[in-house]
Amino acid sequence: MKRTLVIGDIHGGLKALIQVLERVKATVNDTLIFLGDYVDGWSESAQTIQYLMALSETHQCIFIKGNHDVWCEDYLRTGEANSTWLFHGGRLTVESYKGISEEDKKTHLNFFERMKLYYVDENKRLFIHAGYTSMKGPEQEFRKSNYNWDRTLWEMALVMDKRVQRHSVLYPKRLKLYKEIYIGHTPTLYYNITVPMNAINVWNIDTGAAFTGSLTVLDVGTKKYWQSDNVYKLYPNEKGRN
Template identity: 65%
Template sequence: MNRILVIGDIHGGLKALIQLFERAEVSTDDQLIFLGDYVDGWSESAQVIEYLMQLNDTHSCVFIKGNHDAWCIDWLSEGIVDKVWFAHGGKSTMESYSGMHESTKQKHLDFFEKMHDYYVDEQANLFIHAGFSSMHGPEKERYSSNYSWDRTLWEMALTVDSKIEKDSLRYPKRLLLYHEIYIGHTPTLYYGFDVPMQGCNVWNIDTGAAFTGKLSCLDLQTKNFWQSDSLPSLYPNEKGRNKN
């Protein structure tokens, strides 16, 4: 296997994903780990899922489920239209499925439901959409919704004094559970950056593709990264989604 590439939140931006893969020169030798939030934002959410399903047949892929994906599952399976979801990208996702045959929607639902809440590789790296709060790791998490909603892990990683060594009693125990942790969910745009960010051993790959940012992927070994153009430039007649 050539590289392990970690991909941030896509939010319906199929054009960005295709452009990103071209720039990163993705091949079938690469393992691709997606951090969730494939839908809600730009106009091609259903098309993103279709593309990923095809990609899964030709590449080694890991798909993590995000909070927006969980909302979409509720809609596809039960017809539930959460008001917050609808206002924050759900409307565009529903429109992208307009006219799609029910059998195809069912295949998409099956694909969603096979996604991981989190994934740990053989090198003790954790891949999760948002985070976890348990000091014993996500497998001991009391509320599974934290996998796709928690922001305390990232906020903690950003605020830890870089001078504190890992063997210090002051170093956060949650961060010692894994070699590295890879997340999405919280756009780096919130901190004034449009590139992947690192806090301690936590890497945030969500570079704001849902809003005015770009879609990013990062090489786990080298930490080199590639990006698409900004999403508004790829979808000039659209607004993306509202912040939440």
Template identity: 60%
Template sequence: MRTLAIGDIHGGLKGLSQLLECAKVTSKDTLVFVGDYVDGWSESAQVIQYLIELSKTNDCIFVKGNHDVWCEDWLRTGQGEPVWLAHGGKETVDSYKTFSEDEKKQHLYFFGDMQLYHIDNQNRLFIHAGFTSIHGVEREYDVRSFYFDRTLWEMALTMDRKIEKDSEIFPNRLKHYSEIYIGHTPTTNFYKDKPMNAMNVWNIDTGAAFAGKLSAIDIETKEIFQSDTLKDLYPDELGRNKA
């Protein structure tokens, strides 16, 4: 029995199915997804349907990302934010063309049931982006930080690894949790194609939306599993490689 944390999928169903096969996932495994299931490759709606079915056989925890917030708003109102449409939203809208209104409602409920963060029984935090409160996620002033903040990761990256957790200069934000698992900021931005660790923070978004792979990590053993590069799985598409 394992717990696997899985990074940002961004509509790459081929990467997701390949990743789960690579990791030899069984119904005994718990899967924690850190958000951004949609926007990028052409199978966003199909990813959501796949995850709904997967949750029937596995203990799955779904954390909500910023792209999921945008997609949820579109499913609810029929109106897409311009910034969303320009950053993968158009491909997501296109992926829903063959889905019925009832199926769209089912997906809307799925988005609505997602968690903004998850804390397990070992005090490990799973969150899409980060948080800003020195008192922890329970006292965050603006919940949008959970799916937009990058300062937590930036802070962890710049810290001297020699600083002990019980030190007075160890940031209070990081002291609250034994480990923190995030997505949102691709490790490929730092020329790394695997999950990165900085202090007690693990970044598992390995750039699947762009030129990277989809990754999972066993949170106990730290064994890493990866799909092929998504642009190789979707050779006729650009994903979010448009800039």
């Protein structure tokens, strides 16, 4: 049976990624949609990218670009490390690239450059790292950085009164555009929740792998999900982004 599996923010936790994909028993028939933030947090950011590149050769993969990926892409292109990025997990990413050849760094840069800003499947389901503000959808977004940074979409979905029906003029136009919307970027740990969250038709799959949470994979068809161990337990001598 073919599945569409969506994967939350990894943040350099390669051990968690390998573990959860083993639990999912992902096959070549599955479509794997990664929501971004592959780097920054744990010590295996460069190794995570290498693993994902190899995975894409054997599986159907779609890679969305997150805000941390934008930082890392800039670093690989220029060799300069943004101080804000370094503070938010970039230091360990730079460390992870010290054993990587210049040729491989160029291959990684090309991988980042090919990532999608968002993806819409045949069932009108949107996959995006953070969000968008345009009532006409992300393709009409004025500030493209919102794809990687916006939290207003998720915040709006959270506060939506469930009594407001989809046909109502009060129903947000942004949410009417798609059957479902899948995001990462905002850890569910912010709400003291360790599993995927659903608000109206928006699903948040970032379960805090960068911090004290786990990495999550969700089947968009059935809403069944799988999780890794808490990532910090897989890297007992590290602090992640804590």
